[in-house]
Amino acid sequence: MQIYKVGGAVRDRLLGRAVEDIDYVVVGATPEQMQAQGFRPVGADFPVFLHPKTGAEYALARTERKSGVGYGGFTFHTDPSVTLEEDLIRRDLTINAMAEDAHGTLVDPYGGQRDLAARVLRHVSPAFAEDPLRVLRVARFAARFAPLGFRIAEETLQLMRALAESGELQALTAERVWKETSRALMEERPDVYFRTLHSCGALRVLLPEVEQLFGVPQPEKHHPEIDTGEHVMQVVEQSAVLNLPLAARWAALLHDLGKGTTPPSEWPRHIAHEVRGLKLVKQVNARFKVPRDCQDLALLVCELHTHCHRAFELRGETLLKLFQKLDLSRRADRLESFVGACEADSRGRNELGKRPYPQADYLRGAAQAYLAVSAQPLLEQGLEGAELGKALQAERLQALNAYKAAHSISE
Numbered sequence: 001m002q003i004y005k006v007g008g009a010v011r012d013r014l015l016g017r018a019v020e021d022i023d024y025v026v027v028g029a030t031p032e033q034m035q036a037q038g039f040r041p042v043g044a045d046f047p048v049f050l051h052p053k054t055g056a057e058y059a060l061a062r063t064e065r066k067s068g069v070g071y072g073g074f075t076f077h078t079d080p081s082v083t084l085e086e087d088l089i090r091r092d093l094t095i096n097a098m099a100e101d102a103h104g105t106l107v108d109p110y111g112g113q114r115d116l117a118a119r120v121l122r123h124v125s126p127a128f129a130e131d132p133l134r135v136l137r138v139a140r141f142a143a144r145f146a147p148l149g150f151r152i153a154e155e156t157l158q159l160m161r162a163l164a165e166s167g168e169l170q171a172l173t174a175e176r177v178w179k180e181t182s183r184a185l186m187e188e189r190p191d192v193y194f195r196t197l198h199s200c201g202a203l204r205v206l207l208p209e210v211e212q213l214f215g216v217p218q219p220e221k222h223h224p225e226i227d228t229g230e231h232v233m234q235v236v237e238q239s240a241v242l243n244l245p246l247a248a249r250w251a252a253l254l255h256d257l258g259k260g261t262t263p264p265s266e267w268p269r270h271i272a273h274e275v276r277g278l279k280l281v282k283q284v285n286a287r288f289k290v291p292r293d294c295q296d297l298a299l300l301v302c303e304l305h306t307h308c309h310r311a312f313e314l315r316g317e318t319l320l321k322l323f324q325k326l327d328l329s330r331r332a333d334r335l336e337s338f339v340g341a342c343e344a345d346s347r348g349r350n351e352l353g354k355r356p357y358p359q360a361d362y363l364r365g366a367a368q369a370y371l372a373v374s375a376q377p378l379l380e381q382g383l384e385g386a387e388l389g390k391a392l393q394a395e396r397l398q399a400l401n402a403y404k405a406a407h408s409i410s411e
């Protein structure tokens, strides 16, 4: 049997990037031979094995034929006569379809090096269409490699368009879509993922609530970019510039969904879009079985982002309600993500986005004042239950009013 490194490890080495995990392909072996050498099979029907010591993945060279729609709709053909070239041709992109033998010799039958040098994401062959998830993968690689100047080949975009139109994307499981999307959100240019999906027609299928923001105008005074879809893309981009965690990036993507349901007669204003957005955010969260912390933050940012922008105008009572909604006394960690997503929103507006955002520090200070109020003295006075709750809120309100007063004096 011959063993080769394949895929991301080869690509990343050639790009001079850190190699995280190494995948291997094995040519000329049977499952029985692999097991005899101590490799552990990953699943009953899947020709992938784990190395007994390193845990690295070793896949038998295989060809795939489609047998049905969706995940699990594959049959694998694997036998010792499948060649390395036959295995590589069914992979997604030329830059992912290179292999390297134990001596470091590169096997590159489909122009991976050429495309790396030219900064092109190009599919290897029509076998690309065997797995519709690849539409999302290409968009994710575009998001990752955009800072290096990569673009998607025109013929690959056409194939992605055809797949988006074929209805196959609907069959992708929630888990697979969320995995790609959450990984893409953590890339350097997450907006490029959504821009790519928008341009090939996949956003319409996967996230129609975001798709419908394109073409919706906002008032030029606050939004020189005008188009709501463009605004949201810039906000998502800024969420990465600010190095925000996943939940805040997800919230950045969904914060303005309500603007997609404003009657055109009201454009470019979007009265109560924060509340109108909530139903749509819930809908998207449920569709992709999004983790709880991401779900909750997206709802909070959707409902309350304008509060954050208007922080200086908020009365003590409103600040109190805001912090209660954020459940700050139990979830103090949430403040940074909330404020971060709101700052990304403020920055995602062309040149106007370069304005400072003093609201962030103001709210941080107010939150400190709120959290500094301790229940201990009240407990010592013998208060309990609803009475204790009421007294605690009164003290918090006092602290917030004092903070507000001190802040306006110092201004």
Ligand SMILES: Nc1ccn([C@@H]2O[C@H](COP(=O)(O)OP(=O)(O)OP(=O)(O)O)[C@@H](O)[C@H]2O)c(=O)n1
Pocket (backbone or CB within 6 Å): 006, 007, 008, 009, 023, 090, 091, 092, 093, 096, 097, 131, 133, 134, 137
């Ligand atoms: N739907 C898929 C998934 C994977 N692959 C192939 O399997 C390799 C390994 O897949 P994976 O580990 O998911 O991706 P990497 O390329 O290693 O990228 P990443 O750095 O994102 O892990 C890819 O390079 C590609 O050759 C593919 O062709 N189609």
